[in-house]
Amino acid sequence: MTTRTDVDDIAAAFTAHFGHAPDGVWSAPGRVNLIGEHTDYNEGFVLPFAIDRSARVAVRLRADATARLVSAYGNQGLVTVNLDTLSPGTMKGWTAYPLGVLWVLRQQGVALRGFELYLDSDVPLGAGLSSSAAIECATALAFDELLGAGLAPADLVLVGQRAENEVVGAPTGILDQSASLLATEGHAVFLDCRSRESTLVPLDLAAAGLLVLVVDTKVTHRHATGDYAERRASCELGAEVLGVASLRDVDAEDLAEAAGLLDGETYRRVRHIVTENRRVLATVDVLGTDGPAAIGDLLTASHASMRDDFEISCPELDLAVDTALANGALGARMTGGGFGGSAIALLPAAGEPTVRAAVVHAFAAAGFTAPDIFAVTAAAGARRLDR
Template sequence: MSDPYGAGHGPERTAAAFAAVYGGPPAGVWAAPGRVNLIGEHTDYNDGFVMPLALPHTTLAAAAPRADGRLRLHSGGVPEAGVIELRIAELAPTAAPRGAAARWATYPAGVAWAMREAGLAVGGADLHLDSTVPTGAGLSSSAALEVATAAALNDLYELGLAPQRLARLCQRAENAFVGVPCGIMDQTASACCTEGHALFLDTRLLTRRQVPFDLAAQGLRLLVVDTRVRHELADGAYANRRASCETAARALGVRALRDIPYVQLKSALADLGEDDRLRRRVRHVVTENRRVEEAVALLDVGEVRAVGPLLTAGHASCRDDFEVSCPELDLVVESANAAGALGARMTGAGFGGSAIVLVTEADAERIGQVVRDAFAAAGYRAPRVFPTLPSPGARRLA
């Protein structure tokens, strides 16, 4: 695998960039990864089951405390925004950083706000942030940005917060400060994943278990295919899907669709009558929760290859019942499986972004090229294809 930090991306460079911006060294450098979701899509906001794993690609945060109540933010990825300076006591969702160049700062500012809202003694700070997590690819670049900030502030102010608490605070920041109604999966994956494992997370109870996912030991690889497309309807469609699930749960008299057992799916669908749209939404969530449980059972006994068909079945459900795929994602799955992949599916919210493909190590390069060739033949922009292995969650590097 290539250098997960990318060319020159690492704690030393990030610390040097901090010093160049702020005129002195940081107190430390922290990392938080992006993620791919192995299986369990659009189940998190339905109180269901998910199984993400951390990428080697990270957001790095170099940080130092300030005693004057100022929060200064700088991004290596958006240098044109300059240093964005805020008063930490004045942070509020109604006073979030505005403008296209400064929008990225809404995420770290929201984390500081959420921590203070929770009564935590967080003061000012200087932060320089840089990232190799692809943006707009459905790989949780925003969660990585939030969790890296939270990890830095947690240590700078000696708060002693556990990773899951940091994840909850970051979700609060994204929901209330940024204004995105995301579930808890992305932040938990970035904060809590461990190397060589996928994370089995119950998004209602917040219980989690590290499930062995040792691809290298079995001669396997997981290809991530960033389609490099994002369709305009994505944001509104996400909110629409979430509202549909809530409507269906109310109609069925349950708190969330997680409460519909797989064995009662047929009767639940009958109870929804002729509303085919709600029926399909419910069918996806219930069967996807079942697929997560089946995948966990297979991985627990080392049957990694057998997970492949579950990935493909999950993609078909996302495509047909939840209607969150797109032609580019479908082409990844179809071309990879036709070339001999063990399984493939979209990952993330959909309507663009990324897909994952489970392959043997021997077939990885060939199948990756098949996908690229399929995109070229269709007239699509060339995708970015890279292999990944389950990597560690948030941690301090320096």
């Protein structure tokens, strides 16, 4: 949770870099996807929640067309950009995330002004917790207010997604930005990615004596690389062969027929999406009736599907999941786009020391890089901090 001291520190860092105070400080959280992986761009269902780690931007508008950006990530130096020359091909490195948002706003008719921006974040990079979407959403919220764009949170979701797709080059859906912008404390966001309708689902882990433990494997993977795009292409091929607009339109009862129409790999990709959609819906139902302690088997089944059918896990993720389950977790799965990143484990709060120690020992015994392990809560979404 961001404190008043944190806000003051970010504003002070901005002032140290630029010589005057910012116009404001905005924050947007990273997310854990509780269940529903790769279903978003297939117009399916997802169930993420915002976490208590966030990206924060301090911003001040200028009277000219110059953008000056500084990031606390790795002590990045000052980057200066002329907004009049802004195009997808000119944005590189971390600045592609905030500048990509500005480019999209301009494409939508918002008149830009120059600015100074200081970025800080405690969302781990490359951990599958949407550090990039947190930056995009904090930036979008800040400039929507500063430039008087008047966009609704659901519109800002699409701004962030378009920046990710067209500027960063990652073919992601709306899951990450939706969690960051639409979440509230103590709830998950149940999102229908076709209609873009969202519902808040209670996720009061503390009241149930539970917590979600994140295991950041330190295996990084960027969504702009080929593996993610290949999975999306497989899903599109499956939908085309099956004659549907998207895999959202394929039911579990259709899988037997699909097996005879698709090659083995494409069929497995399709089967993951179809069964994952069913698991998301079941998880929402169970949370509403029996509470979070009863969803563990659904989380674990989701991991098996991602490991075997969608083939986006890795040895480190599998070890984290298996070790957590063997040491008292109610359920566990990888979370995020895959090929690295983080696993999550749902467990009784009292069991955290046991699971944490077991995972650390297992990684050491396997010769893997030591993981970063931390608990997360369902936190509030993007907001202005200095009011």
